[in-house]
Amino acid sequence: MRGEDRAGGTDAAHRDRRLARMDAFRRDMLELIREALATLDPDAFHRHLLARAVDVVPGAQSGAMVLWDEESDAYRFVAAVGYDLDGLRHLRLPAKLAGFEHPDGESTPRIVRWPRPSPPELGREAVAALSEHGREGEIASVLIVPILRGERIRAFLTLDNFDDDDAFDDEAVQMGRLFAGHVEVLLQRFDLEADLQRLAFHDRLTGLPNRTLFLSRLERRLAEVGRGPWAILYMDLDNLKPINDSFGHHAGDEALQIVAQRLAELNAEGHEVSRLGGDEFAVVVDGAEDEAHRVGRRLLASVQRPMATEGHTVYLGASIGIGLYPDHGTAATDLMRRADVAMYQAKTRLGRNAVVTFEPTMEAAPLERLLLEEALRKALDEHQFVLHYQPRVSVATGRIRSLEALVRWRHPERGLVPPGVFIPLAERTRLIHPLGRYILETAAGEARRWRERGFGDLRIAVNLAAKQLERDGFLSEIDEVLGEAGLPVQAVEFEVTESVAMTDVTTNAARLAALKDLGATVALDDFGMGHSSLAYLRDLPVDVIKIDRTFLSGLEPDDPNRAIVGAITLLGQSLGRAVVAEGVETRAQWDAVRAIGVDEAQGFLLARPMPREAIDRLLERGDVLVP
Ligand SMILES: [Mg+2]
Numbered sequence: 051m052r053g054e055d056r057a058g059g060t061d062a063a064h065r066d067r068r069l070a071r072m073d074a075f076r077r078d079m080l081e082l083i084r085e086a087l088a089t090l091d092p093d094a095f096h097r098h099l100l101a102r103a104v105d106v107v108p109g110a111q112s113g114a115m116v117l118w119d120e121e122s123d124a125y126r127f128v129a130a131v132g133y134d135l136d137g138l139r140h141l142r143l144p145a146k147l148a149g150f151e152h153p154d155g156e157s158t159p160r161i162v163r164w165p166r167p168s169p170p171e172l173g174r175e176a177v178a179a180l181s182e183h184g185r186e187g188e189i190a191s192v193l194i195v196p197i198l199r200g201e202r203i204r205a206f207l208t209l210d211n212f213d214d215d216d217a218f219d220d221e222a223v224q225m226g227r228l229f230a231g232h233v234e235v236l237l238q239r240f241d242l243e244a245d246l247q248r249l250a251f252h253d254r255l256t257g258l259p260n261r262t263l264f265l266s267r268l269e270r271r272l273a274e275v276g277r278g279p280w281a282i283l284y285m286d287l288d289n290l291k292p293i294n295d296s297f298g299h300h301a302g303d304e305a306l307q308i309v310a311q312r313l314a315e316l317n318a319e320g321h322e323v324s325r326l327g328g329d330e331f332a333v334v335v336d337g338a339e340d341e342a343h344r345v346g347r348r349l350l351a352s353v354q355r356p357m358a359t360e361g362h363t364v365y366l367g368a369s370i371g372i373g374l375y376p377d378h379g380t381a382a383t384d385l386m387r388r389a390d391v392a393m394y395q396a397k398t399r400l401g402r403n404a405v406v407t408f409e410p411t412m413e414a415a416p417l418e419r420l421l422l423e424e425a426l427r428k429a430l431d432e433h434q435f436v437l438h439y440q441p442r443v444s445v446a447t448g449r450i451r452s453l454e455a456l457v458r459w460r461h462p463e464r465g466l467v468p469p470g471v472f473i474p475l476a477e478r479t480r481l482i483h484p485l486g487r488y489i490l491e492t493a494a495g496e497a498r499r500w501r502e503r504g505f506g507d508l509r510i511a512v513n514l515a516a517k518q519l520e521r522d523g524f525l526s527e528i529d530e531v532l533g534e535a536g537l538p539v540q541a542v543e544f545e546v547t548e549s550v551a552m553t554d555v556t557t558n559a560a561r562l563a564a565l566k567d568l569g570a571t572v573a574l575d576d577f578g579m580g581h582s583s584l585a586y587l588r589d590l591p592v593d594v595i596k597i598d599r600t601f602l603s604g605l606e607p608d609d610p611n612r613a614i615v616g617a618i619t620l621l622g623q624s625l626g627r628a629v630v631a632e633g634v635e636t637r638a639q640w641d642a643v644r645a646i647g648v649d650e651a652q653g654f655l656l657a658r659p660m661p662r663e664a665i666d667r668l669l670e671r672g673d674v675l676v677p
Contacts, residue, residue, distance in 0.1 A: 096129040109217035110209035117205045137183040164192040191217040195226040253325040256310030264324035281342035284389035287329035288367035288402045304359040312352040346405035369396035372407040438659035442652040448676035452509035455493035477517045494535035511543040516550040543571040563591040595622045599633025605642035
């Protein structure tokens, strides 16, 4: 076929065909990267790469892909066309063969045509292995295409031909080189994604499995028939806050890392340790109550040992609650809640540094909670809630694109109560519904006023809690409230945190889609906090991704966070989402998000959340905010 091709066409037509093939290849690669990034299936990715190479490089009939494997310190076969991959998969080509030095003394690895000149040792090993597991007949020519990472060969392709001992011409070499260049770039992105994936399931500070991974392991354990008894130990550290307050967050972080190292010893014994967030940890222990208590006391002892952080010796304590499977529940939520209730008892009744097993009498509501709940009801009646608004600006123009409505509770005696305290309480007591309605009504009224005053495309962003999203009739309420306020739904953006969207992806994705159908914009808030896999980004019906502020902490050119923000931006934008950086507080962060190409930014450097009147004054001076 290929022989006829060459004889029949003119050089120009021939080149055109090659270019068209290369073009198709580029388009195909873009598709592929989206697929591969979303599924993170390296096998499929390699298989597809190799198939494309065999397709696109003239003269190639079959081939194989060989990848450097960090773990086994050797190269191994990961894909094959025309060969039996199962036979090749277990082979390891030793690292000492890795030098792809050309016989002429050139040190840069380069494409090699065989039999002229002879291939490097590594290539020869690979071809020998292929000869054993290939189709019938002798391999007549081979093209070896190395794929580099820095100076090293991270992978190579061997493409071959069984009929012609001069099958690969200069153009084939050129195509091979182009192909390798593309693949090198793709693999870099793939690496970043794999890092992100790892981050999504592990806590960044301590490296321990995070809440997401913990819950998914828990579900798997619960699905195993006949497994048990076992226990969840829920541990909350005491004293971390004073350490943060007196020595700074750095000391607190260091203490958390030391705790994690000590807990990791338990991991080695087969107990599963995770960090659920903040100063909360969970350990799953196989065995009955006695064993759970024994491990709990060991945990406590290891946390209580003095810790030498930078410059200070600090002391921590812990309160530990135990929930037993199956005695205290057979569902993850029940077991977690009950271990949590027991932990709360350890903290409040026993004065900390205690290990307590759950008992049903513990579930009565504590008095403090009742009092706060009462106060929350009163607050709604007495209009103690106020809204502040924080601008979000276009990174390119500095124009204010939207204002995020943030609720504040001014308690007459307690002062300002942080949302972190009263929103969860409002959710538990269903007071979130009247509170949510109040927020939407107020924000919509203000937004209409600002739009009437000449800021016609200004949008308002409203945060939604899980319970609001889940409620039946929520959509018609939005319709009704906005109708009364005289604000088109297109002027409203709803922010849902990643953790909320992920709690029940299928159902919540449908609810978010319904919000979009209504005409509203939907934003994924606090993205990257470790709740979701990037795979969901593709499926979640959101228009905007707000990268969590923790990623903005280090954005110097060589900081890993910068690569992460870059990768989320790249992926987000390639999926057609607008990407927003939260928590821009310094000039350097602003410069970095501009360089990365983030669409919009929000943070103290640009503007703090402020009352309505302050927004009025700000807008009077014009709607451009440039630091
Ligand atoms: Mg928000």
